[in-house]
Amino acid sequence: MAEKKAQLSVDGIEETIDLPVYEGSTGPDVVDVRSLTSKGIFTYDPGFMSTASCESKITYIDGDKGVLLYRGYPIEQLAEKSDFMECCFLLLNGELPSVDEKAQFIDEIKHHTMVHEQIRPFFNGFPRHAHPMAIMIGAVGALSAFYHNDLQIDNIEHRKAAAVRLIAKIPTLAAMCYKYSIGMPFMHPRNDLSFSENFLYMMFGNPCEEYIPSPVLADAMDKIFLLHADHEQNASTSTVRLAGSTGANPYACISSGITALWGPSHGGANEAVLTMLNEIGDVSRIPEFIDRAKDKEDPFKLMGFGHRVYKNFDPRAHVLRDAANNVLEELGLTNDPLLPIAKELERIALEDEYFIERNLYPNVDFYSGIILKAIGIPTNLFTVIFATGRTPGWVAHWHEMISNPFKIGRPRQLYTGPTFRDYPDK
Numbered sequence: 160m161a162e163k164k165a166q167l168s169v170d171g172i173e174e175t176i177d178l179p180v181y182e183g184s185t186g187p188d189v190v191d192v193r194s195l196t197s198k199g200i201f202t203y204d205p206g207f208m209s210t211a212s213c214e215s216k217i218t219y220i221d222g223d224k225g226v227l228l229y230r231g232y233p234i235e236q237l238a239e240k241s242d243f244m245e246c247c248f249l250l251l252n253g254e255l256p257s258v259d260e261k262a263q264f265i266d267e268i269k270h271h272t273m274v275h276e277q278i279r280p281f282f283n284g285f286p287r288h289a290h291p292m293a294i295m296i297g298a299v300g301a302l303s304a305f306y307h308n309d310l311q312i313d314n315i316e317h318r319k320a321a322a323v324r325l326i327a328k329i330p331t332l333a334a335m336c337y338k339y340s341i342g343m344p345f346m347h348p349r350n351d352l353s354f355s356e357n358f359l360y361m362m363f364g365n366p367c368e369e370y371i372p373s374p375v376l377a378d379a380m381d382k383i384f385l386l387h388a389d390h391e392q393n394a395s396t397s398t399v400r401l402a403g404s405t406g407a408n409p410y411a412c413i414s415s416g417i418t419a420l421w422g423p424s425h426g427g428a429n430e431a432v433l434t435m436l437n438e439i440g441d442v443s444r445i446p447e448f449i450d451r452a453k454d455k456e457d458p459f460k461l462m463g464f465g466h467r468v469y470k471n472f473d474p475r476a477h478v479l480r481d482a483a484n485n486v487l488e489e490l491g492l493t494n495d496p497l498l499p500i501a502k503e504l505e506r507i508a509l510e511d512e513y514f515i516e517r518n519l520y521p522n523v524d525f526y527s528g529i530i531l532k533a534i535g536i537p538t539n540l541f542t543v544i545f546a547t548g549r550t551p552g553w554v555a556h557w558h559e560m561i562s563n564p565f566k567i568g569r570p571r572q573l574y575t576g577p578t579f580r581d582y583p584d585k
């Protein structure tokens with residue numbers, strides 16, 4: 160029970176309304192406004208920027224301090240000491256796995272990476288130039304057709320099976336999207352490779368020759384997946400929860416999350432970074448674009464700098480900065496024409512008072528875009544990579560919600576349209 164209370168006075172309502180105030184394990188207190196509906200009033204919060212839509216134990220962000228925790232563990236420590244598979248287990252189960260638990264989990268994932276053969280001709284219904292996200296939305300939603308006997312969401316074993324299938328199969332589908340777009344044959348997953356090695360193999364291998372994934376590139380991909388695994392109640396995660404609140408099956412829910420992620424304001428930021436670097440074109444033009452970024456009348460914006468949530472720095476960016484340098488060195492791309500532009504922009508953002516005062520530091524999208532381009536992943540697949548990494552977070556939130564009492568989502572509105580009027584006589 161809440162010990163704290165807030166009081167609300169509203170013109171037209173005689174009594175003062177007492178509202179319970181709840182404390183989380185960390186972070187701001189939350190005022191429970193659910194009783195307001197009985198008084199005939201709602202709260203108004205466009206974008207839900209000041210509204211806690213749920214209680215969760217999965218991820219915590221302190222944007223002012225630049226903190227991101229997965230189940231209490233700082234993202235920097237996880238990136239240094241853990242890997243994506245271990246973080247998947249952590250997000251799903253709440254605790255780090257033992258050695259045996261991790262081995263068993265990895266084995267389960269490896270043995271569910273293949274997709275049903277009927278999924279393969281499903282791709283033929285799309286034009287070769289279709290955006291990969293359009294295909295992913297359809298393909299992930301279609302998975303429910305193949306597992307309709309295991310879709311009882313109140314059955315914990317069914318939920319666990321769906322979680323494993325989604326984490327295992329989405330990278331396979333992602334690689335299939337790429338292969339389909341370039342007219343090359345799909346590559347079957349290999350159980351002798353790690354999660355990230357297997358992804359690179361399915362992306363860049365071919366039946367004509369042996370492909371051995373680079374450990375440096377696999378490590379960079381693993382870090383990208385890990386750093387994107389969850390990010391609290393963002394737009395796509397909230398979409399998954401809202402869809403899940405209707406009782407929809409998990410494949411449909413995750414497909415809805417992919418749909419929300421496709422929006423350029425959410426999952427397309429690293430693609431926008433590459434577009435910006437190409438637009439600048441040369442280091443000599445950077446001052447021109449810096450001046451444009453500082454000009455309030457100019458619509459141009461520096462992409463990959465600052466963050467809506469993090470007001471100090473993005474803790475994920477430091478990890479990927481080192482990974483980006485390792486990848487470029489491994490591939491011998493130190494002469495990449497975009498690299499000097501990125502490096503100079505980074506230097507300016509860290510030294511220029513204009514950027515420092517406004518906390519416009521390089522964020523995770525800035526470095527992930529450079530890494531993905533260097534590896535050879537086309538820009539229209541960047542958001543698919545994001546979705547692959549975010550899948551365990553989506554699944555964890557869906558599972559958490561379904562495992563506890565929940566209500567169907569039903570936001571209210573401030574209605575400003577016409578009031579009652581009779582249909583005119585003719």
